[in-house]
Amino acid sequence: MRFAHRTLRAIGGAAMVGALVLGTASAASADATRNSQWQNKAFDIDAVHKVATGKGVTVAVLDDGVDGTHPDLTNNVLPGKRCKDGQPANRETLDDHGTAMASLIAGHGHGAGNGQGVLGMAPAAKILPIDIFENEGGPVGADNPHACEWDEAIKYAVDQGADVINISVGEDYADDTDKAAIAYALAHNVVVVNSSGNDGAEEKRGLASVPGVVQVGGSTQDGNRWDDDDGASNYSKSLMFTAPAKSLIMATANGDYEDADGNSHKSDYLTTDGTSMSAAIASGTFALLKQKYPDYTPGQLVNRIIKSTYIAKGVDKAKLPDAYHGYGDLSPLKALTADIPKGGADGPWDLSTLPKASGDKGKAAGNSSDSASDSSDSDDSNVLLYTGIGIGALVVIAVIIVIVVVSRNKNNRGGPGGPGAPGMMPSPHAYQQGGYPQQAPHQQQPPQWGPPRQ
CATH class of the missing domain: 3.40.50.200 (Peptidase S8/S53 domain)
Structure with a gap:
């Protein structure tokens, strides 16, 4: 132009x-x-x-x-x-x-x-x-x-x-x-x-x-x-x-x-x-x-x-x-x-003829407050999910330990040195390494709706 x-x-x-x-x-x-x-x-x-x-x-x-x-x-x-x-x-x-x-x-x-x-x-x-x-x-x-x-x-x-x-x-x-x-x-x-x-x-x-x-x-x-x-x-x-x-x-x-x-x-x-x-x-x-x-x-x-x-x-x-x-x-x-009073929110205008508008920003362009809210909800959900997984893992480990101990006790009736001798109990950490991969901490992503403020 x-x-x-x-x-x-x-x-x-x-x-x-x-x-x-x-x-x-x-x-x-x-x-x-x-x-x-x-x-x-x-x-x-x-x-x-x-x-x-x-x-x-x-x-x-x-x-x-x-x-x-x-x-x-x-x-x-x-x-x-x-x-x-x-x-x-x-x-x-x-x-x-x-x-x-x-x-x-x-x-x-x-x-x-x-x-x-x-x-x-x-x-x-x-x-x-x-x-x-x-x-x-x-x-x-x-x-x-x-x-x-x-x-x-x-x-x-x-x-x-x-x-x-x-x-x-x-x-x-x-x-x-x-x-x-x-x-x-x-x-x-x-x-x-x-x-x-x-x-x-x-x-x-x-x-x-x-x-x-x-x-x-x-x-x-x-x-x-x-x-x-x-x-x-x-x-x-x-x-x-x-x-x-x-x-x-x-x-x-x-x-x-x-x-x-x-x-x-x-x-x-x-x-x-x-x-x-x-x-x-x-x-x-x-x-x-x-x-x-x-x-x-x-x-x-x-x-x-x-x-x-x-x-x-x-x-x-x-x-x-x-x-x-x-x-x-x-x-x-x-x-x-200058020392000027802050005054009313509308300043010199009469805004009564304008339509009411929401403080929420458009979803299409994204919204930093919405993104934060979504991430917070996601954090809460993930905490519950990971807690459930951890409890489940501990239950499984406990059951396995009980089974192994009972089995050893039965096998040990034949005398020391038999199958299941001390030192052969599997470590609980082995199950975490194989069956339950470690979850990365959830990280809130920055809003993608517009240019960053500099």
Whole structure:
């Protein structure tokens, strides 16, 4: 999947000249990539990463595939799944969108001290790529049909152990199956993040309008809503907060594209605008919060963000939340460290309209709790089985001993040295060696339903 051409630009400016291809880029040009991440400077990312890095957290990216071989993402991308054929989704070579989102979430950079390339919000988090599209290399939009429905992809992500689900793809509607999938995610404490869209329009019916989904709008460098000639953040009463959407640099899988002037570029990085990136940055922030507050519900994590937002100059705080800014602009360090009450489990949402969902995970994908329960039951059954076998063995041995002793006593009536003399009694251990092979202790197998947590 390619980014819309109208939002693409070469990584421009004097600082970025010659910085496009990793294989030939100098250290200075690679550093320029890192230096171009204005949002990290605004967030004081070094201070953020002293608090949390996303370690132990998995973020599912429902998009196209992700290039797990990109030097800024190596070892951070799990196999995942392509919906169209069930194959892994971590070796994307045609589409850039999923790789770009993954880099903003969990890019760790490369080079000495990982000081070059893209640094994401949660560089120690794992990415679970789920390629939802039927066609490879298609444009963003309705021309590329889905190979799996949203509810299927969301439930798969939950069952594979995702803690956060990033959806940087718009959808014009949300039906009852989608609502059930969101309820399923919330029942497992999984945060679902969705971008608001880039058309500057009101969006009432999409997935992001469902209670329990974190709808994220776009902002610019000054913290105000993104709204310029290149596009504008959609607005909605469901908008929760905004996050950077303007002039963001990201990693690519293919990097072969044309800019607005029709010039062709081949690059490991690109710079573009859009609320797709806002959602990815928010998802990375939720990964940080998940690490620090693992027992919090999605609603309680959202509560930390909306009570720690940055209010840009010119925005009337007294009128927030509103349809354009939500509760304000994302401030990750404050969300991680501020003294904010935990609040109710549902946070700012009214979840009464969602269907009830079980906390049990799907059997098809497996379930760690179910596996543990099954193994426990199996352990109990095996203990009883082995105890019965042992008692039976002892009974047989005792009977044989009695028979042998009685036989010897009868034979010994002929005098010492006859058959059955002392020293010829068979050892009880001989029967264990031959008739009752030793049983290996039962070992509980690790769950096979998804990727291990790292």
